[in-house]
Structure formats: structure tokens, C-alpha cells
Amino acid sequence: MAIKRIVDTRFWNDNKVIDTFSVEDKYFLLYLMTNPESTQLGIYKLPKKIISFQTGYTQEVIAVLIQRFEIKYKNILYSQKTGEISVINSLKYSIVKGGKPVSDLLSKELNAVEDSELIKETYERMQGFWNKSLRSFDSTIKSLFEEEMKRRQLKSNDNDNDNDNDNDNDNDNEESYPHSYDESYHESSKTEQSTETPAQQMLNIFNKALGRNVANQGTFSGLVFKNVSVQEFEDVINYVMSWNDDILQNTTASTIARNFDKYSDKASELGYRDGKKPVKKTSNKGYSNKPQRVEPQMITEPVAESNVDVSDVAKELAELKEMGLKTKLEE
Numbered sequence: 001m002a003i004k005r006i007v008d009t010r011f012w013n014d015n016k017v018i019d020t021f022s023v024e025d026k027y028f029l030l031y032l033m034t035n036p037e038s039t040q041l042g043i044y045k046l047p048k049k050i051i052s053f054q055t056g057y058t059q060e061v062i063a064v065l066i067q068r069f070e071i072k073y074k075n076i077l078y079s080q081k082t083g084e085i086s087v088i089n090s091l092k093y094s095i096v097k098g099g100k101p102v103s104d105l106l107s108k109e110l111n112a113v114e115d116s117e118l119i120k121e122t123y124e125r126m127q128g129f130w131n132k133s134l135r136s137f138d139s140t141i142k143s144l145f146e147e148e149m150k151r152r153q154l155k156s157n158d159n160d161n162d163n164d165n166d167n168d169n170d171n172d173n174e175e176s177y178p179h180s181y182d183e184s185y186h187e188s189s190k191t192e193q194s195t196e197t198p199a200q201q202m203l204n205i206f207n208k209a210l211g212r213n214v215a216n217q218g219t220f221s222g223l224v225f226k227n228v229s230v231q232e233f234e235d236v237i238n239y240v241m242s243w244n245d246d247i248l249q250n251t252t253a254s255t256i257a258r259n260f261d262k263y264s265d266k267a268s269e270l271g272y273r274d275g276k277k278p279v280k281k282t283s284n285k286g287y288s289n290k291p292q293r294v295e296p297q298m299i300t301e302p303v304a305e306s307n308v309d310v311s312d313v314a315k316e317l318a319e320l321k322e323m324g325l326k327t328k329l330e331e
Contacts, residue, residue: 003036005033005034005038005094006093006094006096007030007033007034007093008093011030011093016073017029020073022197022199022200022217022221023199023216023217023218023221024061024065024197024199024217024221024224025065025068025069025073027055028055028065028069029069029075031051031054031055032046032076032085032087033087033090033093033094035054036054037050038087038090039109040094040095040102040105040106040109041090041091041106041109041110041113042086042087042088042089042090042091042094042122043084043085043086043087043109043110043113043118043119043122044084044085044109045082045083045084045085045114046083046084046085047083048062048063048066048083056225057224058227061197061198061224064196064197064198065197066078066085068197074088074125075087075088075089076088077118077121077122077125079114079115079117079118081115082114082115084113084114084115084118086118086121086122088122088125088126091126091138091141092129095137095141097137098136098137098140102137103140103144106141106144107144107147107148110144110145110148111148116152116154119145119148119149119152119154120149120154120156122145123142123145123146123149123156124156124157126142126145127142130142197217197224198220198224198229198230199217199220199221199223199224200217200220201230202217202220202223202224202230202233203215203217203220205230205233205234205237206220206237206253206256209237209238209240209241210237210240210241210248210251214253219253219254219257220233220253220257222257223257223260226260228260231274231275232264234275235264235267235268235272235273235274235275236256236260236263236264236267236272237256238267238272238275238277239263239266239267239270239272240256240263
């Protein structure tokens with residue numbers, strides 16, 4: 001019998017999802033909640049190779065997404081040591097009602113976790129939600145975590161950081177997200193840039209080059225799925241920027257994506273490679289070493305007048321004719 005996972009429809013109305021998640025972010029989080037390796041507990045083994053195979057993303061993209069969700073969104077914890085992942089808020093939505101079968105299942109899944117730190121950190125992150133929850137079964141889940149931590153001799157920092165955990169979880173587990181759109185997509189710090197996905201980098205290159213303010217990364221995500229690198233995309237944009245201004249005004253992200261292969265071939269042919277632009281050839285017209293043609297000078301001096309009498313010439317011609325001689329004029 002196939003295992004089914006519950007995805008709450010509130011996912012699509014979550015302010016955090018609407019304001020800050022890119023297309024890749026939504027796809028990745030849905031994958032983490034529903035992939036075949038997932039568990040009811042939300043802590044399970046998920047090697048990066050498996051993620052890459054099942055999502056179609058390269059391992060480099062997977063590493064960026066994991067870092068983004070772990071550091072910026074604080075939605076997950078990932079153990080590099082065991083290849084296990086903890087989807088922090090999974091327990092908020094994956095359980096509709098409790099009961100002994102569910103308790104036994106969660107206890108079994110807790111026992112199977114290899115990295116004990118994931119159990120400890122998940123417990124500390126979820127305390128704020130559990131303490132405020134009106135669902136009776138949430139207290140049972142909390143007790144199951146405490147029993148497992150006691151069995152593993154793990155000490156929680158909750159006694160020292162109750163207030164901190166409450167405040168942190170207010171931000172981490174609530175459906176709203178304090179950062180605005182501009183802060184999410186246009187922060188210029190090195191930390192933020194290092195966690196940008198390839199599609200985000202393409203979006204930034206496109207907006208900067210063409211002076212646009214496009215926010216949707218869906219078009220660029222399609223290029224990422226085709227294994228187009230950020231460098232290849234930048235080379236195409238450099239080629240596009242050589243076009244006429246009138247054409248550039250009507251150039252959209254969809255146009256570039258739709259004709260990307262053709263533009264890429266043309267860019268490569270013209271020398272737009274690895275971020276380099278072709279060197280413009282300077283014309284030597286007008287500076288040739290060949291000898292210049294010299295036009296003959298026009299004679300401006302007046303021609304000397306002839307002293308021959310025209311009537312005398314005509315008379316001599318008539319006499320020659322009578323003598324039977326042909327002149328050159330008659331030949």
C-alpha cells in the first residue's frame with residue numbers, strides 16, 4: 001500500500017511562501033514533505049545524490065538549496081555526517097489526529113534517527129509551537145521527544161533559553177515572515193549572494209543588464225532544468241545587449257528562454273565566451289599605405305590664338321579636290 005503525505009492547502013497562502021519563496025523554493029519544500037524517503041516524524045535519511053536523482057537538480061544546486069533553507073529560512077536541519085534531514089515544521093501539518101498507532105510510529109522513527117543532534121535541535125526549535133498549541137496530541141509528541149532524548153542522554157538547552165526559543169519559534173514557525181520582498185531578493189551582502197540559486201543569479205543578471213524589475217524566476221528555472229549554467233546565460237545576455245535599442249525594449253525573459261539555444265550558438269560564434277566580449281575590429285579605411293591616385297591638374301591658362309586664316313584653308317582644299325586628290329577629311 002502506497003504511503004500518503006498530507007500537504008495543508010494553507011501552504012499556498014502562507015505569507016512566507018508568497019513573499020519570499022522562489023519557484024525552486026516551493027518545489028523543494030513540497031519535495032521534502034512528500035518524497036518517498038519522508039517519514040511521519042519529518043526526520044529521515046536523504047542523501048544529496050537521492051535528492052539530485054529525484055528532483056533533477058544538480059548536486060551543486062541541492063547544496064545551495066539546503067544551505068538556503070537551513071540558514072535563511074530555518075525550515076530544515078541537515079546532517080552532513082549521516083545524510084539525514086529534519087523538516088522542522090513537518091509535525092505541525094503531517095498529523096491530523098493522534099492515537100496509539102501514531103505514537104508508536106513516531107517512537108519507532110525517533111529510535112531510527114542516527115544523528116542525535118537532529119532530535120535535540122528539532123525539539124528545541126519546536127518547543128515554542130508545542131507550548132502554545134491547543135492540540136492535545138502535540139504534548140504527546142513533545143513527551144516522545146523527551147523520552148528519546150533521555151534514552152540517548154541528551155541535554156536540552158531549553159532551561160537556559162526558554163525565552164529565546166519562544167521568540168525564535170514565533171518567527172520560525174509562524175506563517176508570516178518578517179522580511180520584505182526587497183530584503184529577500186535584493187540584499188547585497190556576500191552571505192546572501194552565496195545562497196542564491198542559479199535561477200536567482202540569472203534573474204539578477206537579466207534585470208541589471210536590461211534595466212528591468214522582473215520578480216518571477218519561473219522562466220529562468222526552466223533554463224536551470226535544461227542544465228544551462230549561469231556563465232552561459234551571462235554570455236547570451238552580453239550578446240543580446242549588442243542589439244539595437246528598439247529591439248531590446250521589446251525583449252522579454254520568455255523571448256530569451258524560448259530562443260536560448262539559437263542565441264547561445266550565435267553568441268559563441270561571435271566570441272561571447274566565458275564572460276568575455278569580442279574585440280571590435282577598427283577600420284583602416286582612409287589610412288592605407290597604398291599610393292593615392294593623383295588627379296591631373298586642369299589647365300587654367302588661356303589657349304593661344306591661331307594665325308591661320310580659315311578662308312585660306314578652305315580655298316586650298318577646293319584646289320586639291322579639283323586635282324583629284326582625296327583629303328583625309330573625305331576618306
